Amino acid sequence: MDNxxxxxxxxxxxxxxxxxxxxxxxxxxxLVEQQVDLATNAFMSYDMESAEKVIQQDQLINALEKxxxxxxxxxxxxxxxxxxxxxxxxxxxxxxxDLERIGDEAARIAKMTMRIEAADYYQDKYYEIEHLLEMxxxxxxxxxxxxxxxxxxxxxxITAQDHKVDREYTSITRQLxxxxxxxxxxxxxxLDMLWTARALERIGDHSCNVCEHVIYMVKGKDVRHLSHExxxxxxxxxx
Amino acid sequence: MDNxxxxxxxxxxxxxxxxxxxxxxxxxxxLVEQQVDLATNAFMSYDMESAEKVIQQDQLINALEKxxxxxxxxxxxxxxxxxxxxxxxxxxxxxxxDLERIGDEAARIAKMTMRIEAADYYQDKYYEIEHLLEMxxxxxxxxxxxxxxxxxxxxxxITAQDHKVDREYTSITRQLxxxxxxxxxxxxxxLDMLWTARALERIGDHSCNVCEHVIYMVKGKDVRHLSHExxxxxxxxxx
Numbered sequence: 001m002d003n004x005x006x007x008x009x010x011x012x013x014x015x016x017x018x019x020x021x022x023x024x025x026x027x028x029x030x031l032v033e034q035q036v037d038l039a040t041n042a043f044m045s046y047d048m049e050s051a052e053k054v055i056q057q058d059q060l061i062n063a064l065e066k067x068x069x070x071x072x073x074x075x076x077x078x079x080x081x082x083x084x085x086x087x088x089x090x091x092x093x094x095x096x097x098d099l100e101r102i103g104d105e106a107a108r109i110a111k112m113t114m115r116i117e118a119a120d121y122y123q124d125k126y127y128e129i130e131h132l133l134e135m136x137x138x139x140x141x142x143x144x145x146x147x148x149x150x151x152x153x154x155x156x157x158i159t160a161q162d163h164k165v166d167r168e169y170t171s172i173t174r175q176l177x178x179x180x181x182x183x184x185x186x187x188x189x190x191l192d193m194l195w196t197a198r199a200l201e202r203i204g205d206h207s208c209n210v211c212e213h214v215i216y217m218v219k220g221k222d223v224r225h226l227s228h229e230x231x232x233x234x235x236x237x238x239x
Numbered sequence: 240m241d242n243x244x245x246x247x248x249x250x251x252x253x254x255x256x257x258x259x260x261x262x263x264x265x266x267x268x269x270l271v272e273q274q275v276d277l278a279t280n281a282f283m284s285y286d287m288e289s290a291e292k293v294i295q296q297d298q299l300i301n302a303l304e305k306x307x308x309x310x311x312x313x314x315x316x317x318x319x320x321x322x323x324x325x326x327x328x329x330x331x332x333x334x335x336x337d338l339e340r341i342g343d344e345a346a347r348i349a350k351m352t353m354r355i356e357a358a359d360y361y362q363d364k365y366y367e368i369e370h371l372l373e374m375x376x377x378x379x380x381x382x383x384x385x386x387x388x389x390x391x392x393x394x395x396x397i398t399a400q401d402h403k404v405d406r407e408y409t410s411i412t413r414q415l416x417x418x419x420x421x422x423x424x425x426x427x428x429x430l431d432m433l434w435t436a437r438a439l440e441r442i443g444d445h446s447c448n449v450c451e452h453v454i455y456m457v458k459g460k461d462v463r464h465l466s467h468e469x470x471x472x473x474x475x476x477x478x
Contacts, residue, residue, distance in 0.1 A: 177427070
């Protein structure tokens with residue numbers, strides 16, 4: 001084989017490895033999305049079987065995180081990538097940390113659900129949580145989509161959605177505190193809803209983090225801790 | 240200059256860069272420790288000036304995170320480090336993420352403190368929070384120490400401490416719920432204490448994460464998601 005064939009071979013092998021990592025991240029992302037949905041619905045419908053499933057599946061997510069992390073560092077050590085490839089590996093290591101923590105929040109909701117006494121369960125009045133769930137599911141899905149398409153077009157809309165999530169969360173908190181004050185018998189149930197709402201709000205934050213890592217990967221700009229306006233400006237500037 | 244002198248020069252320069260990163264992480268860590276202490280004490284003593292200071296200083300932590308992160312990726316791209324050096328850079332990138340999130344928890348306590356109405360403030364009965372604060376401060380300090388000394392001797396004790404923190408947190412939660420049920424006038428104050436206790440419990444978790452990254456850096460083993468017993472075994476095995 002002459003040198004150019006060897007180089008072609010190495011380059012093909014490298015591309016295959018990068019593609020493999022990308023696919024695993026998307027598998028992990030899909031599983032995390034499913035966990036968020038399953039856990040919140042288990043809480044709302046007092047479904048112990050689903051809650052149990054979420055707790056079991058959390059281990060798959062943890063295993064995927066370690067596996068992807070290991071592959072990324074192996075490639076860094078072996079192939080010494082530069083420019084976009086290096087940024088993609090660093091962004092991936094950070095993205096899977098956020099995905100794993102979203103998985104943790106889902107597991108937290110599931111564990112709490114398992115502790116609810118049957119007597120404390122109310123069948124209705126979960127529409128605020130349902131709305132919050134829909135909003136953060138959209139954000140997470142959009143963030144994973146941006147990663148899959150290495151495209152930052154939609155990220156501004158996702159981070160803007162986070163402000164709506166924060167407002168919704170604050171409004172839910174206020175309502176729940178009022179309910180607790182009106183009747184102390186509501187306290188246990190209201191606290192469970194408060195923890196669930198809090199977990200969903202944090203899932204929104206982690207989805208924003210994923211978006212920021214995608215911007216770093218695609219544009220090479222670190223946009224963390226910027227205001228929404230500054231972030232929008234930076235994304236448009238380097239388009 | 241002959242080649243060996245050039246190599247010596249490059250190697251000295253590289254060591255200087257790695258040392259610089261290490262020092263910055265320790266500066267960031269010191270600042271984060273200070274923030275946790277300041278924020279929790281501001282909450283307990285209703286000290287608005289300190290709470291304000293915590294919120295302002297959070298920006299310093301964010302800036303340090305971006306700065307250190309940038310330096311780590313620059314070195315990866317420029318010098319293509321291997322073995323311990325690569326692990327140290329990857330561990331550092333992860334450690335500063337946890338430190339930044341500890342900073343966020345401190346800022347959260349401070350922001351909540353700023354929202355407390357003077358009429359809702361009680362001067363005593365913060366000893367459970369005080370105890371929790373002492374425990375997580377110890378953990379954070381030990382974790383930073385392990386990083387500074389690239390030594391995993393103490394990490395087992397730190398992760399064991401996390402179980403005590405979790406138990407203490409659960410006990411505080413139960414007490415607070417009882418207080419809320421006994422007298423609805425306690426609800427606002429009890430919720431503030433609940434959020435503070437929760438933030439401290441999370442700071443304990445992040446300190447454990449830092450320990451796990453130090454183990455990866457020193458021993459080359461990924462010990463995340465292991466039970467305490469498995470973690471202890473792994474650390475001793477590869478000693």
